[in-house]
């Protein structure tokens with residue numbers, strides 16, 4: 001049924017870069033056979049899922065939304081992919097994304113933009129717009145995204161779906177094509193909080209193949225989502241981050257947020273205001289750290305090891321072939337990030353730019369620590385605005401970057417954060433998201449609040 005639905009609507013939505021019809025049907029058949037044979041299967045066995053095209057899939061193309069990896073077929077599965085298969089989930093295909101996960105609208109994909117199912121003239125968020133749009137268009141009930149600065153939560157917010165960035169190190173990065181390794185984190189996307197929690201427990205957990213994987217038990221997020229569903233938040237302390245309002249925020253988004261806070265109070269939560277002054281510097285710090293790491297990570301696309309090779313006619317040096325390949329293979333935003341990152345890391349500038357940004361990162365972590373000493377979770381709007389029209393921000397990188405104002409602090413500090421649907425804006429009738437943030441390894445706290453609010 002989901003493959004049929006993809007056939008019907010994906011021409012208009014463009015959520016998928018690759019649909020693996022045969023692989024999906026085989027996986028589904030296998031689950032049927034296991035059940036018929038009396039084997040024990042997990043709670044999500046047989047459930048279809050869409051995978052952001054940044055996670056490797058053995059034998060199935062992985063492009064990361066880039067021309068440079070066009071035609072590349074990975075020889076191995078990412079740990080997330082492997083865990084999904086082991087749990088019997090049925091992988092429908094790979095979803096569209098901004099090239100190398102750099103963007104907030106999916107317009108930076110080399111394969112055309114994804115459209116927001118609520119209004120196909122608008123963006124579905126990014127970089128994981130395909131994973132969010134696939135849920136909103138009922139092409140898949142579950143999907144996987146990755147969140148470096150907001151790429152799970154912001155698409156979730158603008159498509160009216162649930163998006164979770166787990167604690168950094170909670171989900172393995174093995175097989176996740178690296179953008180900014182100290183920030184990248186894969187996570188679950190779903191239409192309900194409980195669905196996200198069930199998926200979270202499938203993909204999370206220690207992995208020796210990822211050196212930053214946390215060797216600790218997976219937070220009990222399913223139990224927390226079930227507990228929250230009883231709608232009682234008494235004893236829960238919620239902090240409203242005072243930095244996330246004012247200029248640049250749509251009044252409709254702020255009114256939705258006020259209503260959300262009132263509802264949390266009604267459910268019994270105690271709500272206080274919390275100031276996190278260093279959050280004002282999160283965006284500039286992020287746009288030094290993320291491009292710096294990207295400039296290093298993307299050096300591996302050298303025309304020799306993976307993907308396309310341009311100009312190798314027997315007359316050119318390896319260096320010339322590398323330059324021609326990178327020129328043709330990378331899009332403008334990726335080139336911009338490589339240049340910014342190379343500059344920020346260069347000798348003489350390193351301390352002033354990269355070094356300062358790392359200090360700001362520490363201050364942001366301290367703001368979180370101070371806040372979580374008095375509250376259980378923090379809340380804010382997920383995004384300053386609802387889905388904007390396709391094309392509106394493509395020539396204005398700063399405007400595009402601001403879509404992640406509220407989501408970036410959690411990446412810099414490494415703690416858990418999610419977006420849960422918060423109704424429709426009374427201004428334009430488009431979905432708004434409520435962001436809930438929790439301390440590292442306390443992912444269950446935000447699931448409880450989200451399930452009660454939902």
Ligand code: GLN
Pocket residue numbers: 101102103104126127146147148149150151152179290401404
């Ligand atoms: N929009 C942010 C960026 O372009 C975040 C992207 C992400 O989370 N992958 O860097």
